[in-house]
Amino acid sequence: MEGSFIMSQEIYHPGLRGVIAGETEICRLDDGIQYRGYCLHDLAESATFLEVAYLILFDDLPSEEQFADFLSILAEEQELPDVITEVYSRLPVHLPPLEVLRTGIGLLSHFDPQSSETLLRSGHDQTMRLIARVPLLLGAWHRLRSGEEPLKPKSELSYVANAYYVMTGEVPCALFERALEVAFITCAEHEFNPSTYVARIVGSTRSSQYGPVLAALETFTGNLHGGGDDHPLDVLQEVGSPENAEDWIESLKPDTHIPGFGHPVYKECDPRSTILEVECERLSVACKRTDMEVLADAIEQAVWKERKLPPNIDWSLCRLLSYLGIERDLFRCMFASARMIGWSAHAVEQCETNEVIRPRARYRGAEDCRFESLRNRSD
Numbered sequence: 001m002e003g004s005f006i007m008s009q010e011i012y013h014p015g016l017r018g019v020i021a022g023e024t025e026i027c028r029l030d031d032g033i034q035y036r037g038y039c040l041h042d043l044a045e046s047a048t049f050l051e052v053a054y055l056i057l058f059d060d061l062p063s064e065e066q067f068a069d070f071l072s073i074l075a076e077e078q079e080l081p082d083v084i085t086e087v088y089s090r091l092p093v094h095l096p097p098l099e100v101l102r103t104g105i106g107l108l109s110h111f112d113p114q115s116s117e118t119l120l121r122s123g124h125d126q127t128m129r130l131i132a133r134v135p136l137l138l139g140a141w142h143r144l145r146s147g148e149e150p151l152k153p154k155s156e157l158s159y160v161a162n163a164y165y166v167m168t169g170e171v172p173c174a175l176f177e178r179a180l181e182v183a184f185i186t187c188a189e190h191e192f193n194p195s196t197y198v199a200r201i202v203g204s205t206r207s208s209q210y211g212p213v214l215a216a217l218e219t220f221t222g223n224l225h226g227g228g229d230d231h232p233l234d235v236l237q238e239v240g241s242p243e244n245a246e247d248w249i250e251s252l253k254p255d256t257h258i259p260g261f262g263h264p265v266y267k268e269c270d271p272r273s274t275i276l277e278v279e280c281e282r283l284s285v286a287c288k289r290t291d292m293e294v295l296a297d298a299i300e301q302a303v304w305k306e307r308k309l310p311p312n313i314d315w316s317l318c319r320l321l322s323y324l325g326i327e328r329d330l331f332r333c334m335f336a337s338a339r340m341i342g343w344s345a346h347a348v349e350q351c352e353t354n355e356v357i358r359p360r361a362r363y364r365g366a367e368d369c370r371f372e373s374l375r376n377r378s379d
Helices: 002-010 040-046 049-058 064-077 082-090 097-110 119-145 159-168 174-187 194-203 210-219 232-239 242-251 271-286 290-307 313-323 328-352
Strands: none
Touching: 040 049, 040 174, 040 271, 049 064, 049 119, 049 159, 049 174, 049 328, 064 119, 082 097, 082 119, 097 119, 097 210, 097 328, 119 159, 119 210, 119 328, 159 174, 174 271, 174 313, 174 328, 194 210, 194 328, 210 328, 232 242, 232 290, 232 313, 242 290, 271 290, 271 313, 290 313, 313 328
């Protein structure tokens, strides 16, 4: 026992950085991102988000028949319980959408016909209900706080188009729809990031699917968890013009965090940001906002020259969502609604290992203290 304890001290890594904490067949990050063995660039270029969701959840891309069944189930589940609208209408309008989304998912769990069943029995069934309903939760909250009635999805629209429609009230053009499709695909999964590992921890206890999703969603309230951060827009506004980029970066203290730059895994290039940059360029031309892309490029070059930090997914994602007209405080919720696919798949995968995640800690507090009764303790 003593030897094993010493060994655990020797392999201690703060924050588990660099530690292999488990095995997965869902996502690979080495030598380019792959979902279940498929290159992310290929999926973003040719697949739909729901095809990718099926791939992540069920191990392979669907056949036409499998995909038709998948779409049919989702269509049947695209409806919210009446209580959601009732509760949402009573919430203060200033609440962060992420907290409202968490409340909505918690309410959905109470109305799930398999709410008490474990991941092994009903995990994917619960996930499909969440896939169908989370965009409706976001749309209902945004419209209610804006003084408008929630919208029901249109049967003739795709999943992503409906996600846009129920929030904005507008049917997206083909360019907008494809850009959002690509954004959802790139956000769907990313190995053992903090939120996903939390989902695996909860999943290892054989909970329902709602537990891992809610726990993972809670991590998104933390400032240090990337994914849908809107603060890169503040950087663009602060710099103002391409000519100011180098002076701006030189004026920052060396340890100043720059929103949208740097990543624990990627030191030279975040592949997701590269994929979304292409969509940003197309959208900027259509929206007549090419000046923002020129500014973003100047900032990228200045940050790399001064800090050697690559742009991460948030740097391009925030511009993409801005071009689409999505409210800034909804960015993280949009990211989470896509990443929910990865959370769900990882929770099931961990549950299937039949191994509860239970690490050890290195103790560094007081030792061998002698207890004294209350009346004998001095101030």
